Amino acid sequence: MTMNIERFKENLLVYGPDVRNWPKDMRSSGLEALDSSPELQKLVRDEERFEGFLKTRKYEEPSRDLARRIVTAALPGKKKAQRHLGEFLSEIFREFSLSRRALTAISVSLIFTLIIGFTIGFSIPSGYASAEHYETHLEDFLIYEGDVL
């Protein structure tokens, strides 16, 4: 028995435009109706276009470590799993989503800054005030303040 147009429209909304995927008991009558009606063929094309539009909806994949995070959070006593330094750093890098090149540049500049810092730090002799030097300044200060020893 061929399906009437109203029933066909309802099925189109509920089961989608691919009539071959409709439930078995209405598939053959649906296909039969579709073959014989240009109007239904147009409805199917419209529905395909509409579902194409619905499929453009934005979607973001979950973080790769979502499951691990959940499992860790549920560890008995809520103990956090020990993380390796490398894992921790890579998590931070992922968070800031920097490119490999940018990361290399940042690492090199940090190392360079450290080297310069150490070089400057070790090249200056450790400062100390001699007693003579100190007294001179104390005298200057007292004279400046108007108190003469």
Place this chain on the structure above:
Amino acid sequence: MDVKLLHLDDESLICRIQEGSHEAFAELVDRHSNRFYRIAYRLVSSKNDAEDIVQEAFLKLWDRPNLWDPGKRAKFTTWFYRVVINLCLDHRKKKKLINLPENIEFADENPGPDVLFDVHHKQAVLERLLNDLPERQQLAVNLCFYEGLSNIEAAQIIGVKVKALQSLIMRAKTTLKYNAQRYLDGGSR
């Protein structure tokens, strides 16, 4: 991980969880976290919020595994969809959701091809059209169309009869189609 756990069904895993097995919990999370993230994301439109909700739901299960009652013979996934969806709906109420541009309106004139092909704009419009639907219609579309669940399972999750679920889908799609057409045709209909 215990290899045997891989072969257990969800309901048997929960029984193990009720006995305190963290490994069974890990297996269940591994099996289903992405699936529940998807529906959460569809409902809250934010990756971070969706991940937090899924985590909260699983931690609830871990803390109170007896919430799932084997006597009711519900499938774990059906029951847990309800848990996640309820958390999402609470979250939406708190956050008043939808971080959409405020200037999205139905156009007065025919939009140019540049507008029609602006993917981000289209996505924002679609998101708004979906969010404008009544709550149960949104759930029906998300579960059946986006998640590909059967009408029977979606009806059980929402708590309605299959016929009612189908009616929700029909009304949702009819409204969406009408509003999308209005938008794409620039309000000429």
